[in-house]
Amino acid sequence: MTDQQHCPGFESNKSLSAIKVACPACKAEMELFSDEIDKQVTCPKCKVSFDPKTCKVEGK
Ligand SMILES: [Zn+2]
Incomplete structure (x- = not known):
């Protein structure tokens, strides 16, 4: 029942900030939301797994 109100891309955007990280293996940059920073x-x-907390890109 409650799933019928699910609206992709709406709830997920509020109060999350984007964090830029760079892959330690190939240096590819990507953006994560702040709730993903605690996961691999x-x-x-x-396809390398890494810890985004150690690979943040701090501006330029
Ligand atoms: Zn990579």
Whole structure:
């Protein structure tokens, strides 16, 4: 029942900030939401798993 009100792309955007990280293996940059920073992420390019907290890109 409650699932009928689910609206993709609406709830997920509020109060989350985007964090830029770079893959330690291939240096590909990607953006994560702040609720994903505590998990391992997998690089979409080279499929390496890494800890985004250690790979943040701090501006340029
Ligand atoms: Zn990579």
